[in-house]
Amino acid sequence: MWEELQLQIIKPAAWFKFGLGLLVTVALYRLGLTVLRLLRPRMSQGFYPVLHGLLLLSSLLLLLGLSTQAFYLTSSPLFDLGKSVMDALQATGGQLLLIAALSLVAWSLIGEAAGRIVPSDEFNRRTVRVRTLKGVVESTLKAVVLFTALIAVLQTVGVNATSLLASASVLGLAVSFGAQSLIKDIFNGFFILLSDQYGVGDDVDLNLGAVSGTVEAIDLRTTSVRDISGTLHIMQNGQITAISVKSKDWARVVATVDVAYEADVDQAIRVLEQVSRDLYADEHWHSYFLSEPDVQGVTALGTDAITLRALFKVGPKSQYAVGREFNRRIKIAMDEAGISIPYPQRRMSFGDGPLEIRLVQGNAVQANPAQGDPAQVELAQGTPFPHAPAEQDRQSPLVTPPLKRNAD
Template sequence: MMEALWVKLTRVDWTSLLSTHGVTVLKIAAIAIIARLLLGAGHRFIEQYSRKKTNKAQTLSPLLKQLWRYLVLFLAAMLILDQFNIKLTPILATAGVAGVAIGFGAQRLVRDLITGFFLLLEDQYSVGDYITVGSFSGVVEELGLRVTRLRDFNGDLHIIPNGNIDNVTNHARGNSRARVDVGVPYEADLDRVIGILQELSSELAAKLPEIIEGPEVLGVVELSNSQAIVRIQAQTTPLQHWQVEREIRRAIKNRLDREGISLPYPRYVIYQQGSNREEKPEGNS
């Protein structure tokens, strides 16, 4: 078999073949090299644009790279086909008819693409924003024309088709609100505790740069079975309210310990006929 193949190759007039198609091969090679250079130059330009570290730049960077790649490859393919004297008009006409036929069978894909376009145009959210879409919440890792990728706090990646996005809650636009409820036992002096919390709030406002406004002691918001609930509230920079709440709780616990004020615990009161009133912690008999 190899001998027969070798005989066929030796019978080919390579000189005539190269003189006939050599220019075409060189043109195709030149088109491929230029396309590769254009791809690299475009990607470097887009990466330089995305170094601005803004959410908008990071959102558009992957999308622009994809669009640039498709455009360069499409133009290169058209030019290569032209070297073989393949008419582009019938191909484009056929592609148009095929596109209409595919469109009827891919309405969901078209819906995803259109929705993705308007999400980008209206700037509803960007890469790095913390959003809620339906039952999914997480940080946006990628916003494409077809899907949005969310990474939740557990590390799970949620891939959501853009056509399924009806309502979006963007938690990263505007200031966040930190809210901490402090339980005060009824045995403690409530006014004294509120005064301590107000003093502590002033210290935290000067200490934590994430706090924009407050913290403010709103007062008693609830009276439960074993405690009075005092609420503290503050305005923070976007998505920093969780950290501020943790710092406020830690500071409150340390300050109340130093002031000799214990935190409340569940309890119940037992009344027995013919005996004195006795109060016991929950769980003891």
Template sequence: MSHALSLPYEPLATWGRSLVAWLGGKGVAGGAVLLATWTAYRLVPLLLRSLPLPETEGELTRQAVRAKTLRNVSESALKVAVVTVGGLLFLSNLGLNVTALLAGAGVAGLAVSFAAQNLIRDFIHGFFILLEDQYGVGDIVKVGDLAGVVEKFNLRLTVLRDLEGKAHFIPNSQIQQVTVFTQEWSRAVVDVGVAYKEDVDRVLAIFRDEAERFFQDPEWQDKLTNPPEVLGVENLADSAVVIRTLFGTKPAQQWAVAREFRRRIKKRLDQEGVEIPFPHRTLYFGEPLRVVKETP
């Protein structure tokens, strides 16, 4: 390399000597800054994940949801801070005036803000979602036509994972209305139809008895919060009398409770000889053709 720099080619020789001088001085320090920035960037999620979360024993509590959400937001904010500080130190090491650069960036930021209004809205909406604890990581929500588990949340976007495993990335500014299925407590609503010929009072007694047995089952008591309510006849449908039963459950347990009660009440109605109707279809082909013979 020294032989190449000794060649009388200008300005290449001068540039080469300047480059060697810079690499021997500021270049090493700049490389160290970049290495430290990259290391800190990689350590941020590892350090945050090592922090203990509230003990929930598998339950979806607000404390656990809040802790996971704050950890996600903190990870994003710390990564941005690490990259920003590392970038400023690297530029300062190059000999640039960082103070003047920041002042210029502030002026340029006003111009950029007009082009990044949606991004600013995302951060503002995300801040209020976090502040009001509307939902968090682990909650099951519905946003518009999309529903799923909140897999990731930061101030810019929300990531939903639906039942089919699809990930949906939704900017926070587009979330105008959200339905949360796991906020503090949940409820299972079970509608079951019986035939019109059945005695309604007897059917209601069977439902109350089976719901009480379900509530007293030790295997399911930790998922239920309140005694079940058999509201009675909810609807007189085309082919069935619909009976509605309510179960107060812990967050995210309403679907498992509803499936189990449907299984139990189906078996119980079969034992009691109560018919669960299903639609019947009668095909009509019209009157049969009659052949009329004409006599000569």
């Protein structure tokens, strides 16, 4: 046997056959392993290792038998086994089994290769591009594997795949007229990916804010966007007419603060400048900025307040954290400077009847008028309203005329 091996080992054809045998063995082993994993929940705990060991042993014997065929070692006791396996693989059933095994191996290799492509944690255009194309390429290659396996199966069972494809092309042309939306989705998705309009991880507004959130997945047909509430929106690419990307290349924080008309505007601007400079100079937040803050001063005179504004150019997806930190700092700084920030006030209703207020000496007493009577409130002199009712002498009451309240 060693003399035969020495003669055959130098032949390239023998090594080519050995490679095919190795591929067949691995494919059949992966197919058997997949079947075992599917049956594992239904078998006892100690039975799975036994079957797994038998599968390994069978795969090893199969590889040795195919190797004796590849190197034509007729004196080997496994030569007949290899010949039987080769004959079985040439039969229809063996070819179908081999097609299924090879397709499974190709499917698994594509998934494992895609899983090893781990983009950087840093958010940039390259990371977005890798995440997006990773899913698209993986799904496309798996579709090619399925299509190739289908053609191989048809050829094996005796169906002329060439004529079938020709018929399918004519049928596809007829179907295409009824599937124009699908074709539109695919073409639009192709150009979105080709021009890198947006990708996985980008913050987007689609169709002028109809859908807003972070892109979780994108393929040739659909785009999946998850909003801030956790809802996943799946849009067909053909229906996307307007795209606003908030995280491409850089972002901007529009930092605004309203101050009262009674406030010193120049002092408020100085506070805004100081807060902006401190935020920019902070060791932790400085890395978020791409340029120095641009304090623009008074940008609007509203009905209730004066609006001050500063602009911060920051890295993509950094505008949210920087904006929250600015709001915290400007509130503290305005309070320390004694500058009030206006806020809406609400008028409270006490019913439809007139409101009667009495100022008396002593503690406050809130009356409980009968149904339909005007509401009466007694307010003690020097005591904040309201206060717990108390029975004390009241002297020299000062009664104000009933106040009419406009119904809101």
